[in-house]
Each structure stands twice: as C-alpha cells, then as structure tokens.
Amino acid sequence: xxxxxxxxxxxxxxxxxxxxxxxxxxxxxxxxxxxxxxxxxxxxxxxxxxxxxxxxxxxxxxxxxxxxxxxxxxxxxxxxxxxxxxxxxxxxxxxxxxxxxxxxxxxxxxxxxxxxxxxxxxxxxxxxxxxxxxxxxxxxxxxxxxxxxxxxxxxxxxxxxxxxxxxxxxxxxxxxxxxxxxxxxxxxxxxxxxxxxxxxxxxxxxxxxxxxxxxxxxxxxxxxxxxxxxxxxxxxxxxxxxxxxxxxxxxxxxxxxxxxxxxxxxxxxxxxxxxxxxxxxxxxxxxxxxxxxxxxxxxxxxxxxxxxxxxxxxx
Amino acid sequence: xxxxxxxxxxxxxxxxxxxxxxxxxxxxxxxxxxxxxxxxxxxxxxxxxxxxxxxxxxxxxxxxxxxxxxxxxxxxxxxxxxxxxxxxxxxxxxxxxxxxxxxxxxxxxxxxxxxxxxxxxxxxxxxxxxxxxxxxxxxxxxxxxxxxxxxxxxxxxxxxxxxxxxxxxxxxxxxxxx
Numbered sequence: 001x002x003x004x005x006x007x008x009x010x011x012x013x014x015x016x017x018x019x020x021x022x023x024x025x026x027x028x029x030x031x032x033x034x035x036x037x038x039x040x041x042x043x044x045x046x047x048x049x050x051x052x053x054x055x056x057x058x059x060x061x062x063x064x065x066x067x068x069x070x071x072x073x074x075x076x077x078x079x080x081x082x083x084x085x086x087x088x089x090x091x092x093x094x095x096x097x098x099x100x101x102x103x104x105x106x107x108x109x110x111x112x113x114x115x116x117x118x119x120x121x122x123x124x125x126x127x128x129x130x131x132x133x134x135x136x137x138x139x140x141x142x143x144x145x146x147x148x149x150x151x152x153x154x155x156x157x158x159x160x161x162x163x164x165x166x167x168x169x170x171x172x173x174x175x176x177x178x179x180x181x182x183x184x185x186x187x188x189x190x191x192x193x194x195x196x197x198x199x200x201x202x203x204x205x206x207x208x209x210x211x212x213x214x215x216x217x218x219x220x221x222x223x224x225x226x227x228x229x230x231x232x233x234x235x236x237x238x239x240x241x242x243x244x245x246x247x248x249x250x251x252x253x254x255x256x257x258x259x260x261x262x263x264x265x266x267x268x269x270x271x272x273x274x275x276x277x278x279x280x281x282x283x284x285x286x287x288x289x290x291x292x293x294x295x296x297x298x299x300x301x302x303x304x305x306x307x308x309x310x311x312x313x314x315x
Numbered sequence: 316x317x318x319x320x321x322x323x324x325x326x327x328x329x330x331x332x333x334x335x336x337x338x339x340x341x342x343x344x345x346x347x348x349x350x351x352x353x354x355x356x357x358x359x360x361x362x363x364x365x366x367x368x369x370x371x372x373x374x375x376x377x378x379x380x381x382x383x384x385x386x387x388x389x390x391x392x393x394x395x396x397x398x399x400x401x402x403x404x405x406x407x408x409x410x411x412x413x414x415x416x417x418x419x420x421x422x423x424x425x426x427x428x429x430x431x432x433x434x435x436x437x438x439x440x441x442x443x444x445x446x447x448x449x450x451x452x453x454x455x456x457x458x459x460x461x462x463x464x465x466x467x468x469x470x471x472x473x474x475x476x477x478x479x480x481x482x483x484x485x486x487x488x489x490x491x492x493x
Contacts, residue, residue: 004394032398044384
C-alpha cells in the first residue's frame, strides 16, 4: 500500500546517467527532508549505526560540510578523510586506499577527486554505493541536484525553463552536470563565456553558445554564474582577470533588461567583484544561500535513497 | 472477497463520539493538539478538528507526521517508502497531543510516531485515537479512543477509505492478496 521510491542507479556518479524519474524522486525526497533542518532537534534516527566516509582529495568547505551535516542529521557516523592527511601522500594508490577503507565496512563512500573519472573507477573496487562529490572537470551531481531543487522551489516546475550558464564552462564540472540534468528535465541551456573558456564541440551537448553577456541573458529564467577557477587560470586562457570582469561580471546594469522573475544562482565559492558584483550577489534575485540550505536536504535524500541498495548487497 | 464493516454514516458517528470523548477527558479543547499520521491519520485529525470546532467553537492546532524516518524495518527493505512532509508548525511543549491513525495493528507505527513527537518537544501527554483497532499488538501500546474494535485473524487485511483521499468513506475487511 505504501508508495515506494527507488533509483535506477546504485551509485551517484553523473547526472548524465540519471533519468528524469530519478531526478524527480531525489528532488521530492529532498523537499520532505528540508523540514528536519528547521527543528530544534535536527536529527532523525534513520541511518543509526551506518558509516559514511567523506574522501576528499580537493579542498572543499561547502560540499564536505554539507555531506557531513546531512549524514549526521540522519544519525549516521561520518568520517572525513582529506587527501593531504591520507596515506596517498606516502605513495599509496587510490585503489589501495579505497580497498583499505572498504575493509572497515563503511556503508557509503563520498569521493571528491581532481581526476575526472576517479569516482567511476572506485565503484569497481568498492562494493557499497559511491557518491561523486566532484571529479576533475567531469561532473558534480549533488550540486546540480541542489540547483534544480532551488529553481523548482521558486519556479514551480522545471520543464521549459531557459537557463544561461555564465563563466568558465571549460573547467566546470557544475556546468557539465547541469547541462545534462537540465536537458533531461526539459530545460534549454545557453552557455555564455569568452571563446577560450568554452570547450570545442560543446554544441554536441545540445546547448546554445553566446559570447556576449547582455544579449545572452536577456530571455533567461535562470542565470547561473560560475566561479572563475583561479587555480586553473595559468594556461593563458584569459589575458587578465580584470578584462574578464569588464566583459563578464554580472552587474545590476546587465539586469536592467532582464525580468524581475529571473533567478540568479552560483555554486560558490564566490569571487566577489570578478564574476558577480556585490549588489547582485546580495540582491533580491540571488538564491546563493538558499542553494546551500537545499544542499543539505539533497544529500540527506541521496543517503536515504541509496541505503536500500547497500543492504540488498550485504544480506 | 471483502466485507464492509463500517459505512459512511458509521464513520461519521465514530468521529462524533471520539470528539466528545476527547473533550470530556481533556476537559475542553483549550490545551490539546491533533497530530495525524500520514496519510489517512491526517484526514481523520482534520475531521476531528472540524467536529471539535462545531462543538466547542475552538480551532484546535493540527499537524501532520510522516513516520518513515523512524521506522524499525527500513534497513530490511530494498525499496524505500516514499517520504512525505512532516508539518508541525507549533510547539508541543505542555500540550495534550492526540495522535490520530486509521488502523491500529502491531503498534509499531505508533512507537515510531511517539519517538518522532518527542523530537519536537515534551508534550504534557500523548493520547491515541484510531478509527479501527484490529488487535495483534507486538508492543505495549493501547489506544485511548477507538472508532470500532474488530477482532481479526492476522491473514486478513483491514482497509480504510476516506473521501478526501479515496473518494468514498468505508472500512472493509478482506483476505490478504498473496
């Protein structure tokens, strides 16, 4: 009699591999989880006795904290391992690290790695669910899911919305995840950036390309601003940060021709004044902090939905 | 094969009587709150709210509780029950909380509901109102208000239909479909 919710995947590696039903299931579940974080006692016993390992080979505040809080609000034990403090600095291979962690019987592994494909590789050596928390320039599925949840909350539904993604598309795993997910959900995506920050052949992903910010955002329902990744900018792709800002920093002036209903989102961390101006960032259309709140609910939903599969495999 | 054990009028009379019992036992509606367990417990709680309002002219606070995250059989399931929203927008501190559910059977749902309630504060008391008590308790839990006691065999299935969810009001008993 009880309706059930299941995902087609036992690992969350990419948005490309999720169906629209999967995405709806995750968003609906996350929507129900939001209330828990508003309680005085922000904890439910659902994952009591379960162990979640956060294995992060790249710096992160938001994502790692968000996964940790999500696990703890479900009563799981959460262990954080950062690349700098792990045995990989002693020369242990990624696969050996994962096999050793597996020998301690965790229930879910959350992985961030600077190499695209690392989480997918890990699934071959780890028999419990793996969640990709960002791999190289490939994908960052939980970020895309929280973006979709935030947009859906304000727009009612996703189908038919026009999204403009502005910034370093070439290096952005957030852009890649969202391009796949948004098209799965029936949205249209336009990417806006200087030619050097747009991958060759991106049209094959079904997106429009534009090199002018003012024109590009005119009909957008949602503007997603991406961070200029300082750590990846020594390749001569931009002549200078200031020049990038002159042409691509989103300011109130750009928004004067844009509908008041248009939402502005940014996956963080923000370089204030470089890709987005201070007044836009803190303005009424900006949902940057709502995204962070929704991130916890999305990650609680992923843990909840993936738990069943891990049981089936161990029993 | 199924038999109707309560029809629309029977259900209305039961709600009416339970409303009076709640008011009698709590000496009015001043400090009570009705919390329905999703899905049909929520419907029952709003019917009780309406009836109490008609009798005492007081709008009793009501809330909805989803007990999924507090279940004791989650780990054993491959498919996750669909999670619905819990909506309790008022403090439970000092309130006499009346939990409402459609069918009381093993008592495991109520155990989960009590655990969930306690996370929202410390009520003065927790009481239990159910439309059907079919017996076979597996935990030391008993209802305070009962629409109808129906002795059943474990193989039977009791199903409550309520207009707001199912387009008609009735309670049926049938052989479990294997």
